[in-house]
Amino acid sequence: MEQELTDTDTGNANLIDSNDKENTNDASLMDINSFSPMMPTSPLSMINQIKFEDESDLKDLFITVDEPESHVTTIETFITYRVVTKTSRGEFDSSEFEVRRRYQDFLWLKGKLEEAHPTLIIPPLPEKFIVKGMVERFNDDFIETRRKALHKFLNRIADHPTLTFNEDFKIFLTAQAWELSSHKKQGPGLLSRMGQTVRAVASSFRGVKNRPEEFMEMNNFIEIFSQKINLIDKISQRIYKEEREYFEEMKEYGPIHVLWSVSEEDLVDTLKGIANCIDKCCTATEKQMSGLSEALLPVVHEYVLYSEMLMLTEEIGKLEDKVECANNALKADWERWRQNMQNDIKSAFTDMAEENIHYYEQVIGGISYCFTLKRLYSLLFSSCPVLMESV
Amino acid sequence: MQDRKIAAEVAKSVAVALYTYPSDPMTENNFWLKKIEISVSEAEKRTGRNAVNMQETYTAYLIETRSVEHADGQSVLTDSLWRRYSEFELLRNYLLVCYPHIVVPPLPEKRAEFVWHKLSADNMDPDFVERRRIGLENFLLRVASHPILCRDKIFYLFLTQEGNWKETVNETGFQLKADSRLKALNATFRVKNPDKRFTDLKHYSDELQSVISHLLRVRARVADRLYGVYKVHGNYGRVFSFWLFPMRGNCCESIQDIEASLTVELKILTEEDFWHPSEIGENNGIEWSAIEKEMGDGLQSAGHHMDVYASSIDDILEDEEHYADQLKEYLFYAEALRAVCRKHELMQYDLEMAAQDLASKKQQCEELATGTVRTFSLKGMTTKLFGQETPEQREARIKVLEEQISEGEQQLKSKNLEGREFVKNAWADIERFKEQKNHDLKEALISYAVMQISMCKKGIQVWTNAKECFSKM
Numbered sequence: 001m002e003q004e005l006t007d008t009d010t011g012n013a014n015l016i017d018s019n020d021k022e023n024t025n026d027a028s029l030m031d032i033n034s035f036s037p038m039m040p041t042s043p044l045s046m047i048n049q050i051k052f053e054d055e056s057d058l059k060d061l062f063i064t065v066d067e068p069e070s071h072v073t074t075i076e077t078f079i080t081y082r083v084v085t086k087t088s089r090g091e092f093d094s095s096e097f098e099v100r101r102r103y104q105d106f107l108w109l110k111g112k113l114e115e116a117h118p119t120l121i122i123p124p125l126p127e128k129f130i131v132k133g134m135v136e137r138f139n140d141d142f143i144e145t146r147r148k149a150l151h152k153f154l155n156r157i158a159d160h161p162t163l164t165f166n167e168d169f170k171i172f173l174t175a176q177a178w179e180l181s182s183h184k185k186q187g188p189g190l191l192s193r194m195g196q197t198v199r200a201v202a203s204s205f206r207g208v209k210n211r212p213e214e215f216m217e218m219n220n221f222i223e224i225f226s227q228k229i230n231l232i233d234k235i236s237q238r239i240y241k242e243e244r245e246y247f248e249e250m251k252e253y254g255p256i257h258v259l260w261s262v263s264e265e266d267l268v269d270t271l272k273g274i275a276n277c278i279d280k281c282c283t284a285t286e287k288q289m290s291g292l293s294e295a296l297l298p299v300v301h302e303y304v305l306y307s308e309m310l311m312l313t314e315e316i317g318k319l320e321d322k323v324e325c326a327n328n329a330l331k332a333d334w335e336r337w338r339q340n341m342q343n344d345i346k347s348a349f350t351d352m353a354e355e356n357i358h359y360y361e362q363v364i365g366g367i368s369y370c371f372t373l374k375r376l377y378s379l380l381f382s383s384c385p386v387l388m389e390s391v
Numbered sequence: 392m393q394d395r396k397i398a399a400e401v402a403k404s405v406a407v408a409l410y411t412y413p414s415d416p417m418t419e420n421n422f423w424l425k426k427i428e429i430s431v432s433e434a435e436k437r438t439g440r441n442a443v444n445m446q447e448t449y450t451a452y453l454i455e456t457r458s459v460e461h462a463d464g465q466s467v468l469t470d471s472l473w474r475r476y477s478e479f480e481l482l483r484n485y486l487l488v489c490y491p492h493i494v495v496p497p498l499p500e501k502r503a504e505f506v507w508h509k510l511s512a513d514n515m516d517p518d519f520v521e522r523r524r525i526g527l528e529n530f531l532l533r534v535a536s537h538p539i540l541c542r543d544k545i546f547y548l549f550l551t552q553e554g555n556w557k558e559t560v561n562e563t564g565f566q567l568k569a570d571s572r573l574k575a576l577n578a579t580f581r582v583k584n585p586d587k588r589f590t591d592l593k594h595y596s597d598e599l600q601s602v603i604s605h606l607l608r609v610r611a612r613v614a615d616r617l618y619g620v621y622k623v624h625g626n627y628g629r630v631f632s633f634w635l636f637p638m639r640g641n642c643c644e645s646i647q648d649i650e651a652s653l654t655v656e657l658k659i660l661t662e663e664d665f666w667h668p669s670e671i672g673e674n675n676g677i678e679w680s681a682i683e684k685e686m687g688d689g690l691q692s693a694g695h696h697m698d699v700y701a702s703s704i705d706d707i708l709e710d711e712e713h714y715a716d717q718l719k720e721y722l723f724y725a726e727a728l729r730a731v732c733r734k735h736e737l738m739q740y741d742l743e744m745a746a747q748d749l750a751s752k753k754q755q756c757e758e759l760a761t762g763t764v765r766t767f768s769l770k771g772m773t774t775k776l777f778g779q780e781t782p783e784q785r786e787a788r789i790k791v792l793e794e795q796i797s798e799g800e801q802q803l804k805s806k807n808l809e810g811r812e813f814v815k816n817a818w819a820d821i822e823r824f825k826e827q828k829n830h831d832l833k834e835a836l837i838s839y840a841v842m843q844i845s846m847c848k849k850g851i852q853v854w855t856n857a858k859e860c861f862s863k864m
Contacts, residue, residue, distance in 0.1 A: 221683065227638050228630055231660075235626045242623060246616035253609045260602045263595060266829040270836045277840060342686050346864045349693070353858035360847040360854070367840050367847075 061158045062086045063173065065151035068143050069100075078102050081147055083154065085173045097174045103128070105172065106150055108184055112168040113157070119329040120163065121337050123156035124305030125149070148298050161336075218334055226307035233304045236297055240289060247285045254278035273370040280366025284359045291355035299348040303341060428457040428466055429535055429550065431528035434520045435473070450520055451475050452527055456550050472553035476501070479527060481560055482549050486540060488565045491734040492817035493540060494824040496533035497723030499526025505604075505715065507611035507618070507708075518709075522716055529720065539820075575733045578740035585739050586814055592821065593732040600725040603718055610715060614708055625701030626660045631694030633665035635687045689864030696857040703853070707846050714842065717835040721828060728824070731817050738813055742806045749799040756792040759785055 067082040085097040106125055113122045126149035154173075157163045171183055254275045261271035433453040441447045451473040457466035479498055486495045503519050513519065531550075534540045545563065548556055 224635065224637050228634060231630050231638075232627070235623060235630065238626075239620060239623050242616055242619040246613065246620055249609060249613045249616055253606075253613055256602065256606045256609060260606070263598045263602070264829075264832075267832055267836070270833050274836055274840065277843070338682060342682060342864065345686070346689075346861055350858055350861040353854045353861055356854040357851055357858065360850040364844055364847045364851075367844055371837065371840050 059159075060088045061164060063151070063154045063158055065147055065154060068147055078104075079143060081150060083173060092170070092174065094174075099174065099176065099180075101172070103146070103150075105180065106153065109168060109172045110153075113163060113166060116166060116168070117162065120160075120333045121306070121310065121330075122163070123153050123160075124302060124309055125153055126305075145298070148294075149302065152298065152302060162333075222307060222310045226311060229300065229303045229307050233300045236292070236300050240292055240297065243285060243289050243292075247282060247289070250278055250282050250285065254282070276370045277363075277367045280369075281363050284362035284366070287362070288355050288359040291358075292352065295351040295355070296348045299344050303345070306337075306341075427469075427535065428459060429528070429531045430455050430457075431524050431531065434524045436515070437475075448515070449475050450515070450523075452524060454531070454550060470551045472551075474549070476523075476527075478549070478557065479530065481557065482546065483530075484569075485545055485560055485563070485565050486534070486543065487730060488569045489543070489563075490540065492731060492813050493537070493820050494724065494727045494731055495540070496530055496537070497720060497727055498530055499523050499716070500719065500723070505607040505611045505719075507614040518712075522712065525713075526716060526720075538823075570734070570737055575737050578737040579733065582736045582740040583743055585736050588818065589732045589735045589814075593729060596725040596728040596732070599728075600722060603722040603725070607715055607718060607722070610711075614711060618704055618708060621701050621704035622659060623701075624697050628694045628697035628701060629660035629664065631690040631697065634690045634694075635683060636665050638665055639663070686864050689860055692863075693857045693860035696853050696860065700850070700853045700857075703849055707842075707849075710842055711839075714835060714839045717831070721832060724824075724828070728821070731821070735813065735817065738806075738810050742803070742810050745799065745803050745806055749796065749803055752792055752796050752799060756789060756796060759789050759792070 062085070064084045065081050066084070068079050069082075071078055071080060080100040080102045083097075083099050083101050085092075087095060087097075107128075110122060110125055113120075126146045157166070157169055163169065168183075171180065175183060257271045257275040257278070261268045261275075264271065431452050432455050435451050435453070436448060437451045438446060438448050452475070453471060453473055455468060456470040458469050459466045476498075483495060483498055486493070499522070502514060503516075534546055540546065545560055548559060552559070
């Protein structure tokens with residue numbers, strides 16, 4: 001069956017058709033216009049799904065992290081997260097996996113990836129602890145923030161051209177709890193042992209004089225970027241805090257008008273109207289705040305962690321041709337990282353702008369609903385014709 | 392700014408429109424032969440010597456009166472003089488005493504209350520002086536448009552006679568007419584049969600005062616938070632504008648300040664926090680690749696819009712302050728309403744006391760005449776103990792009492808009349824006030840809603856521009 005491809009470039013369309021072995025007339029096939037990476041229905045239908053974003057790659061590995069659960073044992077309390085993987089790749093035994101992982105497991109995975117690929121930029125994990133302002137380790141906001149970051153972490157790996165095929169990554173996604181424990185106990189593999197050597201060599205070459213130019217640039221950029229992204233992180237969090245406080249005050253502000261309307265016969269409608277507008281404003285603020293915490297804050301914070309990590313990794317850049325291949329690998333990954341960073345920052349801020357526009361539109365809508373414009377204008381004009389010219 | 396000017400125009404035209412020629416041209420208090428326009432056009436800082444010969448600084452306000460020529464609508468400046476706040480207070484106190492049945496318009500607050508974080512509580516602050524100037528103008532317009540108050544001679548002289556006005560007011564001796572606070576308080580507690588309408592009005596004015604205070608308090612807190620939200624976006628502006636330039640000084644400190652608790656003044660980054668391109672050379676001597684330059688340029692133009700956004704809050708909150716002032720006027724009007732109620736209670740109490748006194752005298756008289764002693768009296772006791780009084784003595788006393796009773800009856804009659812007149816006139820003014828209040832508050836609330844719409848429109852504009860810049864990165 002030929003599918004209608006509306007927005008994709010024709011290059012991809014050809015690729016799809018040639019891979020399309022068992023394209024079915026399955027009614028459960030996704031409507032191509034309502035693409036969602038979270039809900040493919042059959043392994044092969046996924047091949048027909050195309051991302052309408054910039055990437056021309058075919059995505060064949062979909063991971064979600066959700067459903068945090070608290071576990072209490074005699075020794076400790078900890079949280080596990082459900083990791084669901086859906087894939088069409090042949091090397092996976094099945095097309096769907098569901099496992100439970102805790103933060104320790106993620107740490108282990110990151111360590112293994114760093115070992116195996118010392119010259120690549122490994123995505124950051126969310127912080128182990130956040131000391132400031134934490135009353136208890138497991139409050140809801142903390143868990144949710146962490147969950148989002150862990151989700152991002154795994155997806156970054158999945159999107160990385162090299163890391164996505166890492167063996168430990170596969171085991172992390174698919175192994176049952178006991179399988180993972182026993183795998184963890186094994187010693188480091190051949191590849192990772194080589195990586196360790198590279199790392200050791202790298203760290204012994206500090207302060208080499210003739211640094212290649214690219215790494216000078218990388219070094220400069222990271223330093224400045226790190227300052228800026230940290231500032232942006234703090235600014236964004238401060239904005240969120242101020243908005244939350246604003247929301248709390250507005251919640252008190254609206255009802256006062258209703259209270260007032262009790263003693264004012266002639267002003268009941270107007271006062272209640274204002275109260276409704278304020279309520280609408282509260283709702284819009286809530287929505288905007290949630291938009292911030294979904295889109296902007298996690299992205300910015302991830303890059304803060306990235307920049308911390310990169311300030312250390314750039315040590316590698318001080319090598320010369322001793323580990324030439326390492327330099328090239330890092331350079332390529334650095335290019336890729338920079339491109340991604342630009343795209344991510346761009347879409348995060350574009351989304352933020354969109355949320356703000358939407359917020360103001362909602363508020364105007366609310367006010368217009370409560371006070372029909374005709375009434376507004378007629379009331380103003382009746383007392384002063386001067387105003388008519390200015391509006 | 393534009394909106395404020397317009398609002399002032401509205402107020403003025405309202406005053407002029409409401410003012411009509413005195414309905415009864417035969418009354419002697421007819422000082423205004425033509426339509427007038429009053430404005431408090433300027434404020435000036437002055438220094439002088441006060442009553443105890445100490446140096447003091449105060450603000451003087453220029454009051455200009457114009458008469459509008461009927462035919463061509465042109466206005467001619469007829470009077471202009473300077474007054475300070477204390478003189479306005481004197482005028483108002485005079486009106487309060489001489490027109491106790493009128494809800495006398497209030498003055499703007501003496502000291503800034505309900506201030507939010509950035510708003511100055513200093514009486515000399517130019518913004519406060521400006522808002523006070525508007526408030527004083529409003530007061531004069533209210534008085535000028537009141538059908539009864541506008542005819543007062545002292546008010547006329549306030550606008551026309553600069554020197555000696557204070558002496559003239561004091562010479563009227565109005566302070567002597569003023570009721571003592573204590574007397575009024577006493578009456579409030581002891582009056583037995585006040586007019587129910589006034590009791591209800593008193594409750595209403597209490598509620599009005601309480602709800603408006605609460606509203607203004609919360610509004611100030613909301614303003615504070617809104618200010619914070621907008622201003623922090625200015626920091627984005629700084630960071631974006633200097634994307635490719637390192638920070639000067641201690642980056643960590645800036646970060647700590649930005650995230651500092653909400654009770655601490657939030658840090659606003661300035662250009663000074665970053666190395667200026669001219670100080671370290673374009674692109675600080677680094678060859679940025681196209682990818683960085685592209686991002687840097689996009690962010691820089693977005694940064695400009697963030698600056699616009701951050702600075703827009705100043706005008707927005709200034710306009711809102713004007714709205715707060717409109718509410719405040721009615722907060723203070725509540726006090727004026729209570730003053731009228733108190734006067735009624737005082738008169739009613741006076742009446743009740745007079746009636747009681749009369750009744751007891753009548754009874755005394757009766758007892759003397761019939762010889763029966765129904766009530767205990769010291770005189771009665773002493774006469775029992777020390778001997779009866781002579782019939783002549785008794786006759787004399789009865790005569791005195793009868794005179795007093797007759798006087799008392801006259802007085803009671805006139806007090807009754809006075810009381811009824813008061814209630815009638817007061818209630819007429821209260822009805823007038825109610826209509827004015829409903830009209831003004833409705834307009835204020837609706838213009839507040841319009842203000843919010845205009846604020847949202849500005850917001851949409853800025854963020855649409857910013858979004859475009861971001862998407863071009």
